[in-house]
Amino acid sequence: MTIQVTRVGRLNSEQVNSVLRSATLAPSTHNTQPWLFRCTGTGIEVHADPRRILPATDPDGREIVLSCGAALFTLRTAIHALGFHPATILMPSRTDPDLLAVVRPLAERTPDPKVVRLAGAIPRRRTNRRPFVSNVVPKTTLTALRHATELEHAWMSSLDVEQCRLLRDLTARARREQLADPAFLAELDRWTGLGASTRDGVPSYAMEGSPADESWLLGEFGEDHSTTLPLPLVVVIGSLTDERLDRLQAGQALQRVLLAATCAGLDASFISPPIVVRGAHAELRRLLGCGVWPQVLLRVGYGSPLPWTPRRPLEDMLLDTLISA
Numbered sequence: 001m002t003i004q005v006t007r008v009g010r011l012n013s014e015q016v017n018s019v020l021r022s023a024t025l026a027p028s029t030h031n032t033q034p035w036l037f038r039c040t041g042t043g044i045e046v047h048a049d050p051r052r053i054l055p056a057t058d059p060d061g062r063e064i065v066l067s068c069g070a071a072l073f074t075l076r077t078a079i080h081a082l083g084f085h086p087a088t089i090l091m092p093s094r095t096d097p098d099l100l101a102v103v104r105p106l107a108e109r110t111p112d113p114k115v116v117r118l119a120g121a122i123p124r125r126r127t128n129r130r131p132f133v134s135n136v137v138p139k140t141t142l143t144a145l146r147h148a149t150e151l152e153h154a155w156m157s158s159l160d161v162e163q164c165r166l167l168r169d170l171t172a173r174a175r176r177e178q179l180a181d182p183a184f185l186a187e188l189d190r191w192t193g194l195g196a197s198t199r200d201g202v203p204s205y206a207m208e209g210s211p212a213d214e215s216w217l218l219g220e221f222g223e224d225h226s227t228t229l230p231l232p233l234v235v236v237i238g239s240l241t242d243e244r245l246d247r248l249q250a251g252q253a254l255q256r257v258l259l260a261a262t263c264a265g266l267d268a269s270f271i272s273p274p275i276v277v278r279g280a281h282a283e284l285r286r287l288l289g290c291g292v293w294p295q296v297l298l299r300v301g302y303g304s305p306l307p308w309t310p311r312r313p314l315e316d317m318l319l320d321t322l323i324s325a
Helices: 013-023 062-081 113-124 139-151 161-179 182-191 214-220 244-263 278-288
Strands: 035-039 044-048 084-090 099-108 155-158 192-194 233-239 267-270 293-301
Touching: 013 035, 013 044, 013 062, 013 113, 035 062, 044 062, 062 084, 062 099, 062 113, 062 244, 062 293, 084 244, 113 244, 139 155, 139 233, 139 244, 161 182, 161 233, 161 278, 182 192, 233 244, 244 267, 244 293, 278 293
Parallel strands: none
Antiparallel strands: 035 044, 044 099, 084 099, 155 233, 233 293, 267 293
């Protein structure tokens, strides 16, 4: 069955259908896809889906907002690439915290070629958990990724070799704390290593060649002797404060960075234990030594091709939206 939603602003039903499907290709923790969309006559609302939060894995609710922020940026980018201005209001309701944004497709405009290029990378982006090769990421590319972060009102820094050594230990300790929690193990079992027919979670084929312990990912690093940077790179996306709005903006910055990396032929994956384990998160802030709140840790480099991870049917993500078959 093909789902066609109603016309929204300047977008016809086919275009609305297209941009929503693009938005669902955003990354999310364990591929939970924790977003919902409501289409009105004038805009598309982006909601967090509280039914898909991971209380053991994501006790602070950080990851669900980051994931929805990534979907929001993807939605904005897809609308822009069609030639419309995606006027966006963040956190529009004081009474409904799950309503994270409203995007209104307004007047037609000539698409920015850079944004069109990002839109072309949406279906090609993958979370690559496999080991990377020890090729140097050009400094110009790292600068471009930093600029992409700043465009979404966030901040990026790359970790040096010594910081990565400390991060390796911190990640291992945080991971051990997670693995000692039966509730975390139950969520991990529920959402990862699933059959090929799954539309939820991480299928087993997407994890082939990946280490079971995320701290091992940091063991692959060599060193670029022309700089103080490790190979591959580890970068952190952060914010000045740690409010829900900051996390939403960081999620948008994350997706802009991932799409820019994809355009540059790079792969990325997440180093999540130091972000989601509360004590480790505080220690990570001290390790970075810059006073900002770390929202995302990424491992960035050159990896091998990876298959696509399926998504849920679009109709499962539509909230009170008129649809037709």
